[in-house]
Amino acid sequence: MSDAEFLDMVARDSFNFFVSEANPENGLVRDSSRGYSPCSIASVGFGLTALCVGVENRWIPKNEAYLRIEKTLRTFRDKIPNEHGFFYHFLNINSGARVWECEISSVDTALFLAGALTAGEYFKGTEIEKLAGEIYARVDWPWMLNGRRLLCMGWKPESGFLPYYWDSYNELMIIHALAIGSPTHPIAADLWNAWGRPRGKYGDYSFIYCYSNNLFVYQYSHAWIDFRNMRDSYANYWDNSVTATLVNRQYCIEQADNFEGFGENMWGLTACVGPDGYKGYGGGPGNSSCDGTIAPCAAAGSIPFAPEECIATLRAMYDDYGNQLYGKYGFKDAFNLSRNWWANEYLGIDQGITVLMIENYRSGFVWKYFMRNPAIKKWQSLCFEINE
């Protein structure tokens, strides 16, 4: 099997999560393939984009994808409870009601919106574009500042704003892009400079890092935003993610004596399920943690940054551990050879980053459509220099 065929297989199988784990009545997508899992709006966001990828690759008829997306957006516009346009992180898969007293989440709302706006650009001139625009326009981004210069992570009706803010580099860039670019309720462009960009070193590598060093924080914003030719006052974030990926790999290579299986083609530390539950694994500067658990989506989500290293790793995982690690929705969430532990579930956000980043590597499809959105162009023009 060639690399192209292998990637196509992985992407297509991962895509199937968003068809089979979605409620066809309302478009809500489960957080996990585990039974009784609620809907995660981040999963929905990845799913909306994945459906467009699916049409492009003929994995799903265009008409079917259109109807699914339209139904999903109508559900969110008309039925899902929101607070100042922001949505609850987890919803009942049938009713769309808030569950588990979860929070109104700024980042998950942003991931949902990114998916919605991508679908809107892909189906330009249709009801989908209109619905996506209405949902986006409704979001009151300044409200989420809670009077500060940083966006809050969330809000609960019982206790108000959470005590956590997006104050330092991580997956926050997509939130700020949407907030600054908002056509109706934007935040000030200079708040792009309000969050921290701590610099760290790992061996010969120097980069802006996140303390936990979960690889997904260097990937999520890039799933939709093409940072390749963009630079702000601090960095080119594309180059930064390339470095972060290589650091993550290097860390695992250096931990080979401590954790079984770690090596040049067996690495990938990110937030994922593990033998002791869901954790944020990472490697490099900061206070990251590692117990030997590797997530295939870590390498999959970094394919555009380091294609040779990432594809080789995924192929090694498939060839060596495919029986335990690969299933109906592609790679399962994680594994730990030191503890002989294998995840028996798939997470929507991890299958989602896999689909989107494989497609971006192959064709730049998601970037092409998302970057056309006028709000993103506005944010780009306000915060970046563009090198054509």
Place this chain on the structure above:
Amino acid sequence: MEKYKRYRLWIDPALQFKYIGINVIILLCFAVVIGGGIYLGIWRSVTREFSEVRLQEDLNTVTRIRQYEAARTRQPIDAIPFLKEDAKLLSSHQRELLNSIIVRTNRNLLPLIAGMILLVIAASLVLSHRFAGPLYRIKRNLDAVTHGDLTTGFSLRRKDELKDLASEIEHSISGFSATVAKIKKIMPLLKDSASTDERNRYIAEIEQIIAYYKTPVPRD
């Protein structure tokens, strides 16, 4: 009023058993449908939603959600408050589940109840015809008798009730009619009778005919 008090419970056992049976069957159907709806709607949902597997999955989910929060906020999870928060979330989620089961059951039961009520109304209407029709005809015929018309008869449908009563009334009216006809026959002969003996004979015949009937003693 005391003299009209009923001492016997079973006045017409066949008729009474028949309609008790019909009412019981209708009510049983009602109870089975509604009871079944409640069972399927509530109990089966409760046993499914609160099964050990479901509770375990719920515990996994609430744990997972707490872990997401911890991973996102990069805060360590303190075990004891973590467990207390889990228990609180779990019980509020169970309340949510129970509430949603009851709301869903009520929503499903309402059309069932409405349907059953319509069915009972329709069945009662059909059954009531079997009484109302004959009673109407009996009343109408008795009205006619009150106004001197002894020629009316009863025609009841095959499934109508009160056939025996109607038959008895018809028999009474026809007997009375025959009596009146006899008197009517004698009257011209009485009027035209030439002698006192003949007149007395006709009067005695009439007296014999009307002596058959008991009438209330007039109060002075």
